[in-house]
Amino acid sequence: GAGVSQSPSNKVTEKGKDVELRCDPISGHTALYWYRQSLGQGLEFLIYFQGNSAPDKSGLPSDRFSAERTGGSVSTLTIQRTQQEDSAVYLCASSEVNPYEQYFGPGTRLTVT
Amino acid sequence: GENVEQHPSTLSVQEGDSAVIKCTYSDSASNYFPWYKQELGKRPQLIIDIRSNVGEKKDQRIAVTLNKTAKHFSLHITETQPEDSAVYFCAASSPGNTPLVFGKGTRLSVIA
Numbered sequence A: 001g002a003g004v005s006q007s008p009s010n011k012v013t014e015k016g017k018d019v020e021l022r023c024d025p026i027s028g029h030t031a032l033y034w035y036r037q038s039l040g041q042g043l044e045f046l047i048y049f050q051g052n053s054a055p056d057k058s059g060l061p062s063d064r065f066s067a068e069r070t071g072g073s074v075s076t077l078t079i080q081r082t083q084q085e086d087s088a089v090y091l092c093a094s095s096e097v098n099p100y101e102q103y104f105g106p107g108t109r110l111t112v113t
Numbered sequence B: 001g002e003n004v005e006q007h008p009s010t011l012s013v014q015e016g017d018s019a020v021i022k023c024t025y026s027d028s029a030s031n032y033f034p035w036y037k038q039e040l041g042k043r044p045q046l047i048i049d050i051r052s053n054v055g056e057k058k059d060q061r062i063a064v065t066l067n068k069t070a071k072h073f074s075l076h077i078t079e080t081q082p083e084d085s086a087v088y089f090c091a092a093s094s095p096g097n098t099p100l101v102f103g104k105g106t107r108l109s110v111i112a
Helices: none
Strands: A005-007 A010-013 A019-024 A031-037 A044-050 A065-069 A075-079 A088-095 A108-112 B004-007 B010-014 B019-025 B032-038 B045-051 B056-059 B062-067 B072-077 B086-092 B106-111
Touching: A005 A088, A010 A019, A019 A088, A019 A108, A031 A075, A044 A065, A044 A075, A075 A088, B004 B086, B010 B019, B019 B086, B019 B106, B032 B062, B045 B056, B045 B062, B072 B086
Parallel strands: A010 A108, B010 B106
Antiparallel strands: A005 A019, A019 A075, A031 A044, A031 A088, A065 A075, A088 A108, B004 B019, B019 B072, B032 B045, B032 B086, B056 B062, B062 B072, B086 B106
């Protein structure tokens, strides 16, 4: 079946602009995660959604970052007033339940100029 | 909260040799320990996982061992091949509605 998809695959934006990154999880997966991965670095946890529970936002680096998950499916990560240090690959993952196997999407490579 | 430490950060082995990557965790209640492999330019993928009710699990050339008393777990790759070259991430999860905590990764290079 279809895996996790993300769009866009690449995004170049100017410093100070807002961006929206989209994640379509695997159908039926109740858990959804966002991670950030800078070049050659590890997986930085950003936010986690589990069903109808309040999201775990403990990894968001600043109040410029926010995310929502509509209808328990698609999720959007929004970065306001982008900075150069926001440049990274943003990965989304989903799982049937937490903490079973996470299936990662291909990522969105964000470049802030 | 949970903290996962992973060592070494880089590892080079000759083709055919074994590779071992070690992780420690801080929360004694953690009960799920997966390992992910990320090839260059690709997404992470689960290669093996273990739950706290077992001490070892094998899948062909890959094995994971868990020592709950010492709070550490290890990935063992035998008869390494060039295609094993990748970054490997360990992770741990506590019970309840908490996300996985990942280690910082180990870059494995298998030299032909």
